[in-house]
Amino acid sequence: MTTLYEEIRPEPHGGIPVRRVTITVNGEKRVAEVEPRLLLAHLLRQGFKLTGTHTGCDTTNCGACTVLVDGVPAKSCTMLAVQADGHEVMTVEGLASASELHPIQEGFKDEHGLQCGFCTPGMMLTAKALLDENPDPTEDEVRWALSGNLCRCTGYQNIVKSVLWAAAKMRPAAAADQDGS
Amino acid sequence: MSQALDEIKIGGLGASRKRVEDNRFLRGKGNYVDDIVLPGMLHMEILRSPLAHARIRSVDASKAWDIPGVRLVLTGEMMATRNLAWMPTLSYDTQAVLATDKVRFQGQEVACVIADDPYIAKDACEAIVVDYEPLPVIVNPTQAMAEGAPLIRDDKENQHDNVVYDWEVGDKAGTDAAFARADRVSSLELHYPRSHPSPLECCGSIADFDRSTSKLTVYMTTQAPHIIRAAVSMVAELPEHMIRIVSPDLGGGFGNKVPVYPGYVASILASILLERPVKWIEDKSGNLISTGFGRDVYLQGELALRNDGKILAVRMHTDADHGAFFSDAQPSKFKIGLMHSAFACYDIPYAHLTARGMYTNKAPGGVAYRCSLRVTEAMYFQERMVQAAADDLGIDQAEFRRLNFVRDDDFPHRTPFGFLTDSGQYGKCLDVGLQAVGYENFLKQKEEAKKRGRLLGIGISTMTEPLGAGNSREYDILGIKMFDSAELRVHMSGKAILRTGAKTQGQGHETTWAQIVSHELGIPAEDIVVEEGDTDTAPFGMGTYASRSTPVAGAAVAMVSRKIRAKARKLAAHLLEVSEEDVEWELGRFYVRSARDRGVTIQECAMAAYSNMPDGMEPGLENNAYYDPPNLTWPFACYIVTVEVDPQTGVWDVLNVVAVDDCGVRINPMIVEGQIMGGLTEAYAMASMQFITFDAEGNCVGSNYMDYLLPTAWETPGFELHEVVTPCPHHPIGAKGVGECATVGGPAAFVNAVMDALKGTGVRNIDMPLLADRVYEALTLRHDVSGAPPVKTDDA
The missing domain is CATH 3.30.365.10 (Aldehyde oxidase/xanthine dehydrogenase, molybdopterin binding domain)
Known part of the structure; x- marks a missing residue:
């Protein structure tokens, strides 16, 4: 992130010392100076302008803020930014390539797996972690994997279908990769 | 060359078109409100009352002012000097913006801090010292009506008790006469618990007052931007053309984002005073304890019955708990919303409803939580009363409904409370539902299971509800007609x-x-x-x-x-x-x-x-x-739920959910089905776990997602959807409303199913949510279980 200048507050952060963190976000190395108490969700949203990560409940219940930390779903509203120092973080902005949606995104669109869209980034990242580990989940396995993410609009049935849609779409590719190796 | 267009291919009516959003x-x-960043933007936090009822002796904000990065501290006193300590509600009452005299519910807004970042603002809120003198607390209508009850609204000149209104509708004399000649009367008392719409995204606003143009722009979470503009114009005394309200993407609403909240008003004043954009983003606890709730109504219901199953008349009395301020978002003419839409799908000659509203030391609201203005309570009461009556008469619950339905050739039909329904095929919807669930077969299974000590139950809920307020003759909000x-x-x-x-x-x-x-x-x-x-x-x-x-x-x-x-x-x-x-x-x-x-x-x-x-x-x-619609639209729905109750624990599992919705012509079937499934989930939530209650001191139980339980993908059952299409005769494309039908009609199906499983135990009612301990208590002690607050505590 290059900026020509940055305004420094005369008395930064009430005298709290800042820590420098280096986090690889969606494949790109990002450096920031943060208060130790800054939540990862806030660094991503306000610091790195990645507003696809939403904060819903502040208590680790709703999962709207779910990101992948080294491939594992983490609720970024109850993780400090300093805890992510040296780690790889994936947000919803990292799912699609410039031109193409990720199969999970396609699945959510095709199966009408979202309405207001607020829970969707967290849902999709949790789904990605599931499918990375288990490319052929049952409906129950999908429901269990998503049970840390709340949705108030859809009733989940279409979200589950979306994930199963993506699993089916991703499987032949996964199989082809395995064949090729 | 002149081949006709294929309407489905171009994404017209009836196409399950994928969503562009x-x-x-x-x-x-x-682009949700918290995603918007304006140059020079400051951040606001709200200090809330920890007590439900207390006199404010003093507010000392001096330590907050001393924190570097704090730009402004707003207190009730400061608001009062600008005539902004109180604001009008959507129901012709007043509501405190920031408390001056007393706090009247836990979570009430007491002060606001505006600072360079939200962390500093939160720190500064904690540095404000408020001296409270605790007062006795009221958490239900009975306490509110009791002799010597503390007066909650002592700010209002002519208010000498805690009654908000006494209201009635219907034909009292005709109803009384019908009850006098009834073969029997079936009665039921219950409480529809307080619930919160709880969209995942909380409320928030960014007020941006530009001194150079005198224009105020407010980005905010609102479902009704133009009503808000009118309200802001009134409250802030700014000319309407100098106010621009922008409602960006909303992370759900469900009625929670209709009212005007103190946070909006405070952020606007702060922006005017500081001449900088001020962002306020509520946290989840703030949202759950202070913003628009739904329900919290008590029913005493009676049906006058003939032995052959005909309903002769309905009598209902409701006591509504409105919290500390009457801020229901509803048409002006009706005090308890459209409660009197109850029993619209049944052919009943007489009905009478009395309704009383009470102030309590709880958050204000009474919003239409996925509900056409108290219709959710109306249909729940209706379908619980219908099932109890069928059981009292010993008539099959499906047959009892069929016997009393308005017939297809009876439209237009005047309902017992005076609405005009215009279309529907109620019997057909019921048939589709019964066939889908395998009704006869399930009844046999249920008998078989009972012999082996297993408790199966089936619940039905059928209802038509009025959607699409208004027409302008009858429906307005603050005088603005509902077109x-x-x-x-x-x-x-x-x-x-x-x-x-x-x-x-x-x-x-x-x-x-x-x-x-x-x-x-x-x-x-x-x-x-x-x-x-x-x-x-x-x-x-x-x-x-x-x-x-x-x-x-x-x-x-x-x-x-x-x-x-x-x-x-x-x-x-x-x-x-x-x-x-x-x-x-x-x-x-x-x-x-x-x-x-x-x-x-x-x-x-x-x-x-x-x-x-x-x-x-x-x-x-x-x-x-x-x-300006000539009438409301009247969708019909039949929801059928089967459950198994574990007699050892009171835990109940949903076996099957069948939904038959007739919402007229469907514009986009995929989206309609999505709405129905979302609605069914909220119905299941309210029936099984989702509620807000209070202890005797007015502490809110359900102030965060650890206490306020919402179903996840794991608990939520699967749904089987069916449709019947009866076009609306007056809508240009024959459509009817649908978004809330399943939330309105659904809860009774779940509860009726559990009650059906308990049939023969003498238990008439368990209040929602049907928590396992309540079901267990009913099963083992063979009595009704009330869910009314205050909650029982260990030492009670």
């Missing part, structure tokens, strides 16, 4: 932009409104952009809640399209060099009646409107429509 949501590129609007601009290439007075929160208006235009004009849906939520650009409308968008704004979209088509017809006649009478319309194209091959497309007409209009014709192809 998904493209940004899926990429994390939605809605659409504005359509067709560009010269035949692409178009549509704006409406509604405001989507996930319902998919950007997708479905384009489908209506497509249906009316033959313009492919992908060629139409839909915008809502900006009062500077959208036509005046009442917003989206109470399932009114399709019935009202959707109708306006059809009507404005027809105006455009009427003008396009003149352009077509000009282009085809024939008289207008000789021009015929088919989807997307006008042609000469006598020569079908000679025609022009709607796109060619659009081009002509800007480049080749006939002499004397006003150029351009745009128009608007304000739609």
Whole structure:
């Protein structure tokens, strides 16, 4: 992130010392100076302008803020930014390539797996972690994997279908990769 | 050449068109209020009362002012000097913006801090010292009515008790007479617990007052931007044209984002004082303990019955707990919303409803939580009473309903409380549902299971509900009539932009409104952009809640399209060099009646409107429509749920959920089904776990997602959906509202199923949510279980 200048507050952060963190976000190395108490969700949203990560409940219940930390779903509203120092973080902005949606995104669109869209980034990242580990989940396995993410609009049935849609779409590719190796 | 357009292919009426809004949501590129950052923006936090009822002795904010980065501390006293300590509610009451004299519920707004970042603002809130003198607390209507009860609204001159209103509707004499000649009377008492709509996104605003232009722009989470503009104009005494309300993407609403909240007002004042943008983003606890709740109504219900199963009359009394301020968002004329829509699907000659509202030391609200204004309570009471009556008479619950349904050839039908229903096939919906669930077979299974000590139950809920307020004769909010609007601009290439007075929160208006235009004009849906939520650009409308968008704004979209088509017809006649009478319309194209091959497309007409209009014709192809519906729309639904109750624990599992919805013509079946499944989930939530209660000191139990339980993908059952289509006779495309039907009709199906499993135990009622301990208590002690607050504590 290059900026020509940055305004420094005369008395930064009430005298709290800042820590420098280096986090690889969606494949790109990002450096920031943060208060130790800054939540990862806030660094991503306000610091790195990645507003696809939403904060819903502040208590680790709703999962709207779910990101992948080294491939594992983490609720970024109850993780400090300093805890992510040296780690790889994936947000919803990292799912699609410039031109193409990720199969999970396609699945959510095709199966009408979202309405207001607020829970969707967290849902999709949790789904990605599931499918990375288990490319052929049952409906129950999908429901269990998503049970840390709340949705108030859809009733989940279409979200589950979306994930199963993506699993089916991703499987032949996964199989082809395995064949090729 | 002149092959007719395939309406489904162009994304018209009936197409399960994929949603256009998904493209940004899926990429994390939605634009919710917290995503908006303005240059120089400050951040506001609210200090809330920890006590439910207390006199404020003093507020000392000096330590907060001393914290570096703090720009402003607002207290009630400061608000009062600007005449902003109190604001009007949507129900002609007043509500404190920041408390001055007393706090009246836990979570009430006491002070605000505006600072350079939200962390500093939160720190500073903690540095404010408030000295409270605790007062006795009221958490239910019985306490509110008790002799010597503390007066909650001592701020109001003529208020000498805790009663908000006494209201009645219906025919008392006729009802009394019918009860006198009844073979028997079936009665039921219950409580519909307080619930919170709890959209995942909390409320928030960014107020941006620009001194150089005197213009106030407010980005905020509102389902009704134009109502908010009117309210802000009134409260802040700013001229309407100098206020711009922008409602960006909303992370759900469900009625929670209709009212005006103190946080909005405080952020506006802060921006005016500081001349900088001020952002307020509520946290989840703030949202759950202070903003618009739903329900919290007690029922005493009676049905006058004939032994052959005919319902002769209905008598209902409701006591509603409104919290500390009467701020229901509802039509002015009706004090308890449309509670009197109860029993609309049954042919009953007499009915009488008395309703009383009470102030308590709980958050204000009474919003239409996925509900057309207290209709959720009405239908729950109705269907619980119907099941109890069927059991009392020993008549099969499905048969009892069929016996009392309004018949298909009886429309239009005047309901016992005076509504006019206009269409429906109630018996058919019930048949479809019973067949889908395998009713007869399940009853046999249930008997078999019972022999082995297993408790199976089946619950039915059938209802028609009034959606799409208003008509303007009867429905207004603060005097503003409940119509809605659409504005359509067709560009010269035949692409178009549509704006409406509604405001989507996930319902998919950007997708479905384009489908209506497509249906009316033959313009492919992908060629139409839909915008809502900006009062500077959208036509005046009442917003989206109470399932009114399709019935009202959707109708306006059809009507404005027809105006455009009427003008396009003149352009077509000009282009085809024939008289207008000789021009015929088919989807997307006008042609000469006598020569079908000679025609022009709607796109060619659009081009002509800007480049080749006939002499004397006003150029351009745009128009608007304000739609005042002649009546509400009356969708019908039949929900059937089967459950198994574990007698050892009181835990119940859902075996099957069948939903049959008749919402008239479906614009986008995929989206309609999505709405129904979402609604069923909220119904299951309320029946099983989701509620807000209070202890005797007025502490809110349910102030965060660890206490306020919402079902996850794991608990939520699967749903089987069916449809029946009875077009609405007065809606331009035959559609009816649907967004809330399942939330309204669903809860009774779940509860009736559990109660059916408990049949024979003598238990008449368990209040929602049917928590395992309540079911267990009912089963083992064989008595009704009340859920009314205060909650039992260990030492009680």
